[in-house]
Amino acid sequence: MQKSNSNVDSPVSATIGEPQKPLNEMIVRKNSGLEKVRKGVSYRQRPLVEERANIVQSNTSPKASRPVWRPPTEILSEVFIYCLPKDEYLSPTPQVAPLLLTTICRRWREVAVGLPSLWCRLQMKAEHDNWKKRALCYNLWLKRSGGCPLSLRLECHTNWSELQSLLQPYIQQISSLKLDFFACDGPFMMEGFHALKELTIHKYGFDHTSAIDHSLSKLPVNLRHLNMTTLLYSRKDLDFFSDSAWARLTHVEINVNGLDAFPRILHLCPNLSSAVMIGILDPIKTPEPVTHVNLQSLRMSGDVFLSSAGALGLFDVLTLPNLRVVEARNIGPWPHEEFKEFLIRSECPLESLIFGNAVHSTYQQREQYAALIPTLELSVEPDSNFDMHEFLEDLGSEADSTDQQQEDYVTLVPSVEFIIEPDSDFDIQFLL
Incomplete structure (x- = not known):
């Protein structure tokens, strides 16, 4: 009897070399296997899997008129693809596909x-315990990918x-x-990853960034997308990186400590076409004019409680002649005059301007943008006119709110829920 030391293969290793079972018993086993697969797929995938599984089951049921039909490999392969979870990365779990299959x-x-596309996504962990067992399973999984492009998530709790x-x-x-950096003893070395196109770096409970900075100092030549939104970088921090390491990037997502960091990013990435910037959007302190001819999309989200009362200084230093999309969220008062001068200076073909929650602009200001760019599409979320600072002041100064005032708040913020205690309308003047 053939044996396997792999825990992944163990559930079926005992079947290899066994005497041939009766046909009816084999059919019952296959049908029970189909039921396992049906239960193991997500709700969205289930109709497609059901349709294909029914075809398989109907053709493997005993019929007196014809012999049992074995579905072609192509049909089974298609069914198996639909059985995969929708998760971005897969864990080696025997209860779900592909191991279940x-x-x-x-x-x-x-x-x-023999189907490499089942084995192209994998989540791997480096921990202090059971590494040999994990490594055996991971290696077997990766071998089955058969040379196809891999999408991997690596979690490190020890050493890379x-x-x-x-x-x-x-x-x-x-x-x-x-x-995913947890408690790591050293950097992840990026040399040799010549096929890598997308890189995401997350940091959890790990204060020292030297290992992460070292990983980012020499990026693979084909890397185009870089996401590091859990890392906080100031202008000074970004000076650590050389221009050549980031020059090929076309998409960057970054968490900034101050808007001074963004002009530095544009210098580092001359081929950048889209940028997502979150974090502490403190105003520009050292104006450094920069022109970037390739940036087409800029999305920014900050902290409304740290807003700068409409004077970011960012658009005073930028000239972006190819900009097409601007989206802003959680930055408080919108820098209207600053942005209007930016549009005039850049002469950009702006197509979409999106004001999300906690961006304070007026109808008159938006009309001016439409006059400058008649083809501009403006998108304004319901609470984008809402002034959080004024709202908090009102709450502090008007303990005795009227019905009309409460209705005004609901109009400004449709999702707000008011809880009025019985004596909140009590007027002390009446008592006196």
Whole structure:
């Protein structure tokens, strides 16, 4: 009897080499396997899997008029693809696809193991315990990917060296990579990841950024998308990186400590076409005019309680002649005059201007933008005219709110829920 040391393969290893079972018993087993698959898929996938599973089941049921029909590999493969969870990364869990598909019968196992597209997404963890067992499972999974592009999420709670050593044979396959830094002893080395196009770096409960900065200091040559929204960078922090390391990036998502960081990003990334900037949007302190001819999309979201009363200074230093989309959220008063002068100076073909929640602009201001760019599409969320500072002042100075005042607040913020205690309308003047 053939045996396997892999925990992944163990559920079916006992079936290899066994005597041939009666036909009816095999059919019952396959049908029970179909039920497992049906229960293991998500709600959205279920109709598609049901349709294809019914085809398989109807053709494997005993019929006196014809022999049992085995579905072609192509049909099973299509069913298996729909069985995969919608999660961005998959964990080696026996109860869900693709591992579940290898436990039904020998035929299903052969098809699943031989279908590389089932094994292209994986979440891997480097922890202090059970590493040998994990490594065996991860290696087997990656082998089954058959040279297809890989999308991986790596979690490190110790040292990156073990994970990097395991990945070395597959390094040319990795096209998308998410690094989750927990408590790490050293940097993740980016050398050799020539196929990598998307990189996301997250930091959790880990104060020292030297390991992360080292990972970002030499980016792969084909990398285009960089997401580091859980890291906080000031202008001074970004001076650590060389221009050549970031010059090929076309999309950046970053958490900034002050708007002075953004002109530096534009200098680092001359080919940048879209940028997402969140964080502390303190006004520009050292004006540094910058012209960037490739940026087409700018999305920004800050902290409304740290807003600068409409004077960001950002649009005073920027000239973006190719800008097409601007989206702003949570920045308080909108810098109207500053932005209007920016539009005139840039002469950009702006197509979409989106004011999200907690962006305070007026109808008259938006009319001026439409006059400057007649083809501009303006999108304003219901509470974008709402002034949080004025609202808080009102709450502090008007303990005795009237029905009309409460209605005004509901109009400004439709989702607000008012709780009025019985004596909140009590007028002390009446008592006196």
